[in-house]
């Protein structure tokens with residue numbers, strides 16, 4: 001008999017459609033995928049070389065659970081430079097991706113039955129992470145242009161509210177809150193004694209200015225910044241990320257990490273250090289490509305008369321297909337069957353009517369994908 005907590009994780013809403021796409025591919029049908037959740041670039045060569053060098057130097061043993069000091073220092077230094085903060089290596093923990101950082105932050109801060117606010121549309125893993133802490137996810141719908149407002153938070157807060165998981169630049173919408181909008185949310189949480197877990201994994205993939213939550217207040221005791229190397233440096237398979245928080249929170253997270261995964265893979269930490277120190281050029285090039293692809297995709301959607309808030313960050317667009325079909329699973333299934341284009345239905349992100357279209361694929365694929373979608377819609 002499995003433990004009760006295993007039942008807290010529901011099967012993915014998109015399981016069937018993903019299986020169908022796989023079947024179609026097996027049959028040799030050429031599907032254009034606009035469903036990717038990771039950059040289509042290879043990791044920088046400096047990063048790969050750093051792994052080889054670390055192996056040659058036999059850097060293959062356990063590291064401190066919190067992460068190697070030189071990487072923690074580099075994370076703090078770069079973050080301080082970018083956002084004008086004054087963190088030190090004591091405030092940084094290296095984790096197996098941003099996902100583990102969020103998991104540990106929730107485990108460290110939230111008691112069973114306490115409530116965690118999640119703004120929607122939302123990334124898929126927040127709800128299960130909160131459930132696994134035996135806490136209660138409370139969904140807060142965002143307002144215009146997918147921005148979270150103080151008013152909607154006010155309505156959702158109860159005496160059990162412990163934390164908010166904030167995610168801008170946002171997956172799946174690509175929305176980026178400006179400085180003033182972010183500050184309003186941070187101030188509201190601090191006034192109401194609510195922790196902020198700010199998932200800023202897309203902070204460098206932006207087409208306008210973004211300011212980290214930590215740069216908007218001097219009171220940082222209740223703020224946990226989460227970030228990582230997966231998206232910024234196209235290193236999803238390396239599994240390396242980090243959290244920046246008060247040393248008390250970092251110590252609590254470290255204790256849990258030390259008894260679950262021990263530490264992040266030694267040579268991967270060396271590769272992450274190289275990325276931070278040498279690979280700004282790579283990020284610049286990638287963001288330039290994403291901007292061109294975004295502009296093209298949004299223009300095509302406009303021409304098809306499909307409403308789409310222009311994404312200011314990430315590599316996703318989140319157009320509203322509800323004038324054709326409100327049931328996003330049905331629409332995604334139609335696009336797969338008729339257009340042979342894979343997208344992710346909005347329901348996976350708690351938002352009916354929408355589809356997430358990723359532009360983390362070649363311009364050629366995007367062009368072909370948009371042509372196919374246009375033709376399929378004409379038949380409706």
Ligand SMILES: Cc1ncc(COP(=O)(O)O)c(C=O)c1O
Nearest residue numbers: 097098099123171201228230241
């Ligand atoms: C919003 C968001 N947060 C966190 C993650 C997890 O990233 P990582 O690979 O660093 O665990 C993702 C990955 O898709 C994401 O989209």
